[in-house]
Amino acid sequence: MNERARIPVTLPVKTPTQSHWQDPPDPEIADLRTTPDLPTHADTVIIGSGITGAAIAWNLLQASSPGSIVMLEARQACSGATGRNGGHTKAASYRSFLHHAFHHGTPTAVQIARLELSNILAVHAFAREHAIPCDLNACNTIDVIFDEAQWTQAHEAVAAMRMAMPEGDPAAEYEFYDAAEVNERFYVHDGEYAGREEKVYGGVGYFAGSLSAYAFGVGVLKLCLGKGLNLQTHTAAVGLERRGEEGGWVVKTERGEIVAKRVVLATNGYSAALVKEFQGLCVPMRGQITAHRPGMAVPMGGCLPTTYSFIYKKGYEYMVPRPAGSRFAGDIVMGGGLVRAPEDGLYEFGTTDDATLNEGISEYLKETTPRYFGPDWGEDHLDGRVRKEWTGIMGFSPDGFPFVGEMPSQKDLWVSCAFQGHGMVLCWKSASALVEMMEGRDDEELAAGFPSVFRVSEERLAKTFEGRL
Incomplete structure (x- = not known):
């Protein structure tokens, strides 16, 4: 497994298999570029257009002055894991409860089980409230x-x-x-x-429950576009570079560079292609x-x-x-x-x-x-x-939990990834928690509902991947 984890992570391949849900791709936004040219500056750049990226954008856009938000997608909109999974909103929390309780304590195990159920309920409620046609069941x-x-x-x-x-x-x-x-x-x-x-x-x-995660993700993206999101499909981010005294990041793409005050990785299994710290850790x-x-x-x-x-x-x-x-x-x-x-x-x-x-x-x-x-x-x-x-x-990830938060020692580089194939019951709440952290609302209320074991840390980044838990 160590050898497999060390294989350099690449960007998404250009021509993936077509999923059941993407047949056909959404005609409105699958290949959308909100502006013909790539913006040169943005307050926030989100890399990845799946349910995590869409949920982060939605939560940021609820602010009265969210600033400019550019979302980059290497392929078609919502063409990664969200557009390719089975559409199962299923927690199965009992199957991990004893493990979590033994290794992290019963209160943490309870917290995770409650978050998983609340994530399902929140996704279902959002789909109903906004009438997203996603075959919600x-x-x-x-x-x-x-x-x-x-x-x-x-x-x-x-x-x-x-x-x-x-x-x-x-x-x-x-x-x-x-x-x-x-x-x-x-x-x-x-x-x-x-x-x-x-x-x-x-x-x-x-x-x-179940739904078309692709249709749900596309539906959220359309709501975000209505609130000012700039979506750039077929625009792979190929590198990140910290700026000096000015602060922020330069996001390098196949179509040019964007200077951003902050960057959010919503890239799940591809994260190590951009952030070397995840090589062997977000496998x-x-x-x-x-x-x-x-x-x-x-x-x-x-x-x-x-x-x-x-x-x-x-x-x-x-x-x-x-x-x-x-x-x-x-x-x-x-x-x-x-x-x-x-x-x-x-x-x-x-x-x-x-x-x-x-x-x-x-x-x-x-x-x-x-x-x-x-x-x-x-x-x-x-x-x-x-x-x-x-x-x-x-x-x-090595410990079976997602990485959520600001990267240690890398100010304004935020991440929500490594969902263990369990994204439909983790992504939505992880995204909302991440935005609370980004917006300076990382308080006791957030800590009460969001497990600390999900937060990215130096300690977790020092672990060794030994296989799926």
């Missing part, structure tokens, strides 16, 4: 567990959460289903993989997703009322049924399968190549739906099982 989810040890640990974790939080705290609301209920209510059966029987031990249900990892047409026997034509995860020893898949009324309603979006690749997916770390697929993972993901749903899948759709498959680049 607030619903429950089910984690189907195929590993006895993890089934036992799930019970232990939920019990610990309920003990640590007041009765009725929504962050600790979970429901358990036995194997028979999983089969009857969620249509998941025991299966077989590589000659090995996969037994369902049970399921864990809780609130989650890119390529994830893969396949969109399946629903099988002929799938109930409700594939528009199942819950989202899913399938959890087994060392790995998992997540599944998002496309809701009724959406484009390709009933399609089954299936992501994951990392540990089914050689050496548990080792060679997906350190790569920024989302122009290609891992064929081994591809073949595995194609077979997941009939294996998990068995007779409730039936024959494949007449047009074939797979509609589309694509890859995207995530960012991972």
Whole structure:
């Protein structure tokens, strides 16, 4: 893993695979340059146009005098991880709670669980309030567990959460289903993989939801453009240089330079391409997703009322049924399968190549739906099982937490990155917290809601990446 983490991080490749959500790209802003020429000066330059960059811009633009804000994007708008993920607004906080409590204390574990749920609720509320057409589907989810040890640990974790939080705290609301209920209510059966029987031990249900993260991110960007954001697509930032006594930064791009009072990195897995301190610390990892047409026997034509995860020893898949009324309603979006690749997916770390697929993972993901749903899948759709498959680049840190805050010893260089493939339940609140810090409102109220373990620090930058936690 050390060798993979040391691979020099590159800028985004020019021609990535096309995701389910970006087919077609948004006609208004995918290739937008608000001004024909690149501005030479800006109060704030945000690098990256995904949900993090859009949320940071939105929060900055709420000020009465936000100053000039320029957003740079190397490719099309919202074409990175936000436009390529599975659209799952799912926290699964119980799966990390015991780890967080053991290493960082129960209060921090509680704080993280509450932040994750509040992030989901805030994203859903924002989409509704601003009528963003993103196929928002607030619903429950089910984690189907195929590993006895993890089934036992799930019970232990939920019990610990309920003990640590007041009765009725929504962050600790979970429901358990036995194997028979999983089969009857969620249509998941025991299966077989590589000659090995996969037994369902049970399921864990809780609130989650789904949306098109691409459409949501584009919707936020459009709101920001209406408030004065200058978006420059196809304009990769290729370097940063601190100014001397004048202060601020020079942002070097393929189209010229911008002098900025402050710079914000919303670049997730690509961050080390611009800030060398993140090499080996914000490590890119390529994830893969396949969109399946629903099988002929799938109930409700594939528009199942819950989202899913399938959890087994060392790995998992997540599944998002496309809701009724959406484009390709009933399609089954299936992501994951990392540990089914050689050496548990080792060679997906350190790569920024989302122009290609891992064929081994591809073949595995194609077979997941009939294996998990068995007779409730039936024959494949007449047009074939797979509609589309694509890859995207995530960012991972040594301790499993995002880096949020001002870079140590680099005044006015701010960052929010390394979301561990968990961005849909971390990005929005991390962005709002970052803007509070940038605007000088880093107070007790922020500390009460935003975990200190998420803040970038010299101590965290000295850690060694050993793999995904």
